[in-house]
Amino acid sequence: MLECKNLNIYKEDIILIENKSFIIQKSEIYTLTGMSGAGKSTLLKYICGIEQKSFTYKGEILINQQSVNHLPTNQRGVRMIFQNDLLFPHMNVIENLLFAMPLKEKNNKEEALTLLSQLQLDHLSYKNINTLSGGEYSRICLVRMIINKPNVLLVDEPFNNLDKKTKNITKDFFYKNISEMNCATLIVSHNLEDIYSNDKIIKL
Amino acid sequence: MNILIKLFINVFFIYFIVHQNLYSKKINFHAWGGSVVINNFISQASQNLKKNNIDLHHTKITDIAETVKILLSDKKNNNLKNGKIDLIWVNGENFQRLKKNQLLFGPVDQIKNYTYINRRDASLHSDFGEPVEGLEVPWGRAQFVLIYDSQMIDKPPQTISQLKHFIINNPGRFTYPQIPNFHGTTFLKQLLYEMVEDKAILQQHFSSCLSPCKPIAKLMLFLQEIHPFLWNKGKRFPKSISETIPMLSNREIWLTINFNPNAAATNVKNGNLRDVTRTTSFMNGAIGNTHYLAIPFNSSKKSASLQVINYLISPQSQADKANIEIWGDPTVLDLNKMSAEQQNMFLGKQSIHVLPSNKFPYLLEPHHSWTEAIENEWLKTFN
């Protein structure tokens, strides 16, 4: 569960976000919309714990009822898919997935391979990252998060750079799998077509 | 833009033509360029020679072997007339190599000032056992010396057994240059002189020493005994005697070898050594050799080169060279052949730092074939 209380974000005296509060329960998917430049990405990064220079932040972030403001990114239990998400170029697809698995166990690799075949992506398993197409790349980014089993997932503009056909395939893939992940999810999108469900919208 | 380019080309050509004509008698002198005092001496000589319309250009080389290589390739490529090198400073195995390949112009001993040189002095006319035969003109003398810090050493070693005694009692305070450095080899030859009973054998070709050559085996044994007590336990050696000068000045070592009886004096004067530095040598005699000037076979300015040699062995120039304030390289001239006035020029200041002349007998260099034999044996044993 992700809860934000009285969030305020300023950029050099300009107020971007004022007194914003919201709660996202486990297995709920919310969409965050707003004009470009309204501070959507900044908000997501703040929740993650990545603070940017020239911004001032106020407010409390709670995950599973616990305040995480003082914790570094990797200990917050918040996971995020960036707008231009990076798969590590020195690893192939399966290695990227293995890297994202929280603990080192023997059957990690089998688990990852099973997941890939369940998602009908097993033909990509040993592919070099540089040879993936745009749609494949985005899907692997999501698979990497699925295998990470997060409590809270933040997704920043996932379908931005894709053409219409790929976008639709990727979008279906994303929503189907995220809904099965059973975590609190916040997706940023400026495009109204991409909204997952109309009653779960946070506007900036 | 075009005008600029034309101007540039013109200036370039004018510079070229003027440069070519102005110094028609440019003498290219190949000589080691590492020593400031020697470079200064040559540049002063060059100033004095300007009166005779000769431009003496000192090409500062790292090793005369470079020059030998140029001459060898000139000969191979049939460049017999327009060689670029007009004068070289040479001795030892490089002379032997030049002579063997007929790369020297000669005889060069017909010049005027040669009258001051004692033609009967064997040490001047045999270069490492190789007869000079008029192919080079003596320029300066050297004698093996030991330079020491008199505050650290009361009684410096003057025989091989005293040297061994000193080394073993003062571990880490003596070293000699790495073989095949020229001075390092000379030190070994000096030890060889101390060891052999029949010194005449060293004047013969090395092959006259039956294999296995006993003196060399004895020398290696001696070295094996002293090496653990040398600087850095005999595992490292300085590259040259120049490198031992700062070590001596800092008292890292207390005793070193040199090949110039006046080296300590010049270095004290230039602030490179302490005032308490003194010079000594081996009582039973120290190896001396002569360094020479020679003209390559294909120099295009042989007569001007002869003029330069004539100047460099003139009493005035030799007196300057022997002056410890200038270079401090002992003269090759025979004082008895000079007028009283000329002799006076050589009786300059006396220094406590220099080796007292005539006290230590002068030994001839062993035949050059010994050099290679010693080097090979040393490299095999200690490399």
Add this chain to the structure above:
Amino acid sequence: MNGLRHLIKSNFSYWILLVLFGVIALVIGNICYQVISKLDTNFFLIHFNDLLTSISITFFNNIIATILAVIIAFLITNYLYNKKSFKSSFLIILISFPHISYCIGIIYLFATSGFFARLFALFYGNDIPFISERGDASSSLIYIISLALREVPFLVLIGLSVLKKINALQIQKQVLVLGHSNLSALLCCIFPIWLKSMTLPILIIVTFCFSNYEFSSILGPQFPHMINVKIIDSWYSTNFNLARQMNSLIIITILSSILALITLYTLMQILIGYLKNQKFLGFGNYNLFSLGKIFYFIVIALFMIILFVTSLLSISESWFFPTIMPSSFSLRGFDYMVSNYLWLFFSSIFISSIISILCLLFVVILIETSKDTKNIYKFLFVISLMILVIPQNIMLISIANLMEQLTLFSVSLWFYFSLFIYIVPYTYFMLKQSYDDLNPQYIHSSDILGITRFKSFFLIKLPMMFNDFLLIFGVSFSVCFYQFLQGIIVTKGERGLFNNEVFILFSGESIQTASAGSMMNFLPAALIFMIISLRYRYVRV
């Protein structure tokens, strides 16, 4: 302009490159032929045994020095990349520091009567230096550390631009949101990716280690005898056995430098493979900054102390152990250098500038007049690699041999040529980088507007890349200005640069003069880089 257009249509660039390639192949082929035709297998095997210590010391010292340099460079790069305000122009001044002066400085720091020993004596009270008993291990250690630290500024400078290029900050965020620690981000992702992109600079470092003569020669008496010194020794020697030894040494050097390259490459692959499967979960958020900071200050302090000691040496009179500061000063050394070598000093600056500018023009013209730049890059890359991989002393010996055999051109021409080919790799690698960094959008838009290639070069590329050109000129100038083996091997003392005279003076007894020479040596490059850094605050390479 018509002529130039004609050039584009013909295969001008290819022809020129083919000629250069041919000459270099001839040089390399010549040495191979000479060595193999004169090689006596029996003699080689006997000597191989004798030389075994020398070979193993050279091989391991150089490899370890390279590895150390890479690790330290990564730590410093990581620290500087995350530091908010940093001017990398400062690093360039360190790079332009002459190797010879650096080595002399190292000797004067670490010798038994050196600077550190004097500092120690100040507290301990000994007025005679301790007995020097340095074994192989400790002197190898000093060699390795000094060689490694010398290469660090170069690696850091390139490493910084690599980190920017691979977007290390983004990678770090990515790893953090996957729940990994900072250390994990550094070691499992950023370091392997960085290392992969650093292959070329590392290659340059390794070949430098194997071909450098100044380190093994000047650090000489204090340090093990390296093969490079032995090659030059045997090259000089009139001793027949030593002269024969040179062939074996040349083969050994080439083989061991190739072996070192293979070893390092394998090690790199193993390390990358190992690291990417590791997870450093239990290390908290340790980010290695403090380690980088420590090394950064060590490197800077070392260079500063060396500069300080060299400048003291150049003006000191009678500076004997155990005094920390010289008691009297004089400008005799500078006086001597100025009165004897001023002309040579300026002509060396002139020659180096002309050669670096020519080289820059050469590569730019080749790239700009070719239809297919990709192939030209490949061609230039192969040529640069050939020049770099064969150790410099061997290459120059071969050029000298070729010069004697052909007797076609004057010695000066061969001298300029041998300087020129050592500038080509640096110019090419840096130029390629700045061409890559240039946003192709600008060129595309000018193409769309129908602007000719030459116009677009002079009106778009040149103004945008001017600072890069200036920097490339600075680096190749300093590389060229510090060459000295050409003056020994190719021209055999007949022609040389200012650095040659400094090198010869170090073989003499006057350290004061030699140090004054090396201070003067440092001046032009330092000045050029200061001018560049004023123009160009954040330098990319």
